[in-house]
Amino acid sequence: MTVRKVHIWPDPVLQSTSESVKQVDDSIRELVQDLIDTMEHVGNSAGLSGPQIGVSKRVFVVDIPAEHNDGNGTDGPEAFINPEIIEKEGQFEWDEGCLSIPEERGKVKRAIRVIMRYQDLNGETQEREAFDYLSGCFQHELDHLNGKLWVDYQSALKRDMIRKKMLKLKAGL
Numbered sequence: 001m002t003v004r005k006v007h008i009w010p011d012p013v014l015q016s017t018s019e020s021v022k023q024v025d026d027s028i029r030e031l032v033q034d035l036i037d038t039m040e041h042v043g044n045s046a047g048l049s050g051p052q053i054g055v056s057k058r059v060f061v062v063d064i065p066a067e068h069n070d071g072n073g074t075d076g077p078e079a080f081i082n083p084e085i086i087e088k089e090g091q092f093e094w095d096e097g098c099l100s101i102p103e104e105r106g107k108v109k110r111a112i113r114v115i116m117r118y119q120d121l122n123g124e125t126q127e128r129e130a131f132d133y134l135s136g137c138f139q140h141e142l143d144h145l146n147g148k149l150w151v152d153y154q155s156a157l158k159r160d161m162i163r164k165k166m167l168k169l170k171a172g173l
């Protein structure tokens with residue numbers, strides 16, 4: 001069990017495009033376990049991505065109780081490797097938070113329904129259809145792999161305000 005430090009925005013690793021995983025091997029399975037351990041340790045989060053623990057690789061984990069939104073969740077913590085959205089439709093707006101931007105929230109528009117293609121822990125290609133909450137989580141986590149955070153959807157004014165708060169937080173003020 002390894003709980004890793006969660007990087008706080010602004011941070012170069014959070015604002016970079018992560019590398020594709022060439023092969024799903026033990027090092028990737030270890031990264032996934034670290035992500036799950038860290039997510040469970042910190043709590044209060046439905047997902048966590050590689051760059052958030054300083055590993056610029058296209059991997060994220062999501063844990064949404066299956067009973068959420070009529071069974072549209074995950075079956076315990078699940079890993080998604082090299083994810084890409086191959087279909088999306090509709091739009092909804094909700095409030096997002098992020099472990100890399102503690103205690104802040106902001107409105108973001110997301111597709112209501114997505115189909116995501118990814119590799120599982122055995123390197124097998126899978127597809128998953130998701131709605132609402134799970135769909136929004138997939139899009140939020142996938143954004144992380146492209147160096148994008150929910151603050152990037154906010155006004156420059158709000159983003160700057162949050163940046164100042166986070167810099168203070170990181171400086172221990």
Ligand SMILES: [Zn+2]
Pocket residue numbers: 097098099100140144
């Ligand atoms: Zn996040």
